[in-house]
Amino acid sequence: MKIQNECVPCLIKRIIFEAEQSTNDKKVIKKTIQKTCYALSDLYDPDGVSAEIATKVHRIAYDTLGNDDPYRELKKQSNEIAKTLIPRVEELIDVSDDPIRMSMLCSIVGNLLDFGIRGGSENPEKLSEVFENIISEDLGYDDTEDVKNILSNSKKVIIFSDNCGEIVFDKVLCREINKFNPNIFLTLVVKGEKILSDATMEDAEELGFYEVVDEILTTGNFAVGVDFQNIPSNLRNALNDVDLIICKGMANYESFSETNYRPIVYLLRTKCTAIANSMGLPLDICAVKLYN
Numbered sequence: 143m144k145i146q147n148e149c150v151p152c153l154i155k156r157i158i159f160e161a162e163q164s165t166n167d168k169k170v171i172k173k174t175i176q177k178t179c180y181a182l183s184d185l186y187d188p189d190g191v192s193a194e195i196a197t198k199v200h201r202i203a204y205d206t207l208g209n210d211d212p213y214r215e216l217k218k219q220s221n222e223i224a225k226t227l228i229p230r231v232e233e234l235i236d237v238s239d240d241p242i243r244m245s246m247l248c249s250i251v252g253n254l255l256d257f258g259i260r261g262g263s264e265n266p267e268k269l270s271e272v273f274e275n276i277i278s279e280d281l282g283y284d285d286t287e288d289v290k291n292i293l294s295n296s297k298k299v300i301i302f303s304d305n306c307g308e309i310v311f312d313k314v315l316c317r318e319i320n321k322f323n324p325n326i327f328l329t330l331v332v333k334g335e336k337i338l339s340d341a342t343m344e345d346a347e348e349l350g351f352y353e354v355v356d357e358i359l360t361t362g363n364f365a366v367g368v369d370f371q372n373i374p375s376n377l378r379n380a381l382n383d384v385d386l387i388i389c390k391g392m393a394n395y396e397s398f399s400e401t402n403y404r405p406i407v408y409l410l411r412t413k414c415t416a417i418a419n420s421m422g423l424p425l426d427i428c429a430v431k432l433y434n
Contacts, residue, residue, distance in 0.1 A: 145192040146416040151408025153196055154179065156338075157203050160212040174206045192416070193367035193396040200337060201364060211336040213306075220307030220339065221349070223269055224252060231314055234277065242293070243286040245311075245318040246409055250428040251276045252308030253391055253411040269307060282412075289386070289407050289432055293323055296385035300329045301355075302368070304391030304399075304410075309349065310339040312390065316354040327356050329380055334360035340393075340432075348357045367397030392417045407432040 154175075160401075161174045178199050185195045204210060211217075231248045236245035254269055254276065287421040293299065301316065303309050316328055330351055333340045346358050373381075381387070387406040389398055395408050395417060409432050412418040418425045 143192050143399045143416070143420045144188060145186065145190050145195050146419075147234060148414065148416050149192050150182065150186065150195075152416075153182065153199060154412060157199065160200075160203060161207060163216070164207045164209040166214045168297060170207065174203050175232070177205050191396065191400050193365070193393055194369070196393075197337075197364065197369065200366065201308055203392050213339045214319075214336075217306035217339050217345070219339075220269075220305065221310055223267060223344065223405060224310035226315070227270065227273055227378075228310065230273070231311060235314070235318065240286070241318050242290055242322050243281075243284075244432055245315040246286060246289075247277065247281055247428060249308065249311040249315045249390065250281075250409050250411055250430070252311040253409075253413075253428075271381060276428065279428065281430055283423055283431055285407065285430050285432040288434075289430060290322070292386050292405055293319065293326070296326050298327045298329070298380075298384045299386045299387040299388065300380060300384050302331045302390060302394045303333075303341045303346075305339045306341050306345055307339075308390065309345055313349055313351060316351070318321035320354060328354070329357040329359060329384075330355045331359050331361060331377065332343040333365075334362040334374075335364040337364050337366060338393075365397075367393035367395075370397065370401060393406040405432060405434045 157178045158175060165171060174230045181202050182199050185198055234248060235241045235244050251273060254272065277327065301312065303312055319326060319328060330346060332346050333342050336342055343360055351358060359377045359380060361368050363369055363372050381403060387403055389395060389406060389408050392413060393409050395410060398406060410429060412423050412425055412427050412429060417426055421431060423429055
């Protein structure tokens with residue numbers, strides 16, 4: 143996705159959020175905001191990819207703050223809050239006549255655990271407060287039947303994870319995919335380096351993902367979404383030999399929408415107008431949208 147005008151204030155707001163998460167030193171916060179704003183003024187180009195520009199700006203912010211993980215505590219809290227909701231997720235799946243669809247919906251609800259942006263969460267506890275309401279809204283866009291048709295004939299599937307907290311629900315989704323088609327070789331992809339509130343190998347291992355997937359790969363580097371020019375060879379090879387790519391969250395959409403990888407299904411909450419408009423979807427809905 144190309145960067146949109148509304149991406150600019152959103153990116154600056156997020157920089158301010160992570161600066162304030164990192165330090166109370168007003169001089170450091172000021173310096174971080176100044177340096178990232180200067181950089182953004184140079185980097186902004188309507189023909190530029192939003193995720194690529196955001197990656198460069200966040201790199202400057204992290205370096206200026208001297209903090210390689212401003213969201214560290216929020217990520218831990220998010221995973222713990224999400225774990226408390228697993229019994230309810232299991233209950234919803236148990237009574238559902240379509241476990242794959244319900245596990246996808248629950249996984250998308252976890253996408254609310256995104257901090258410092260419009261449509262995200264002020265704190266991890268927010269997820270507990272809104273979980274039932276979002277579940278009751280159901281999917282605002284639903285390609286799950288088409289996705290299930292592909293899954294039923296798939297041998298290799300890759301899931302690109304997104305935020306901490308959300309990844310707790312992704313484990314349930316992976317389990318349900320295995321139940322739906324036990325012949326699938328399932329690969330989970332996490333971030334290669336700590337960035338924003340996204341899940342890393344550490345999170346995947348702590349949550350026991352090898353119980354539900356055959357392989358865990360990483361994006362290989364510091365990047366919002368995926369930096370396709372610099373991904374590891376094992377991930378590139380996997381992407382070239384896959385029956386379905388499942389992408390969680392908006393940043394992965396921003397990256398993958400600039401590629402020709404197909405079939406690909408996005409599981410996300412449309413938390414901003416830039417993403418909603420790009421996908422042709424309403425704002426603030428849970429969506430399972432397939433591109434063949």
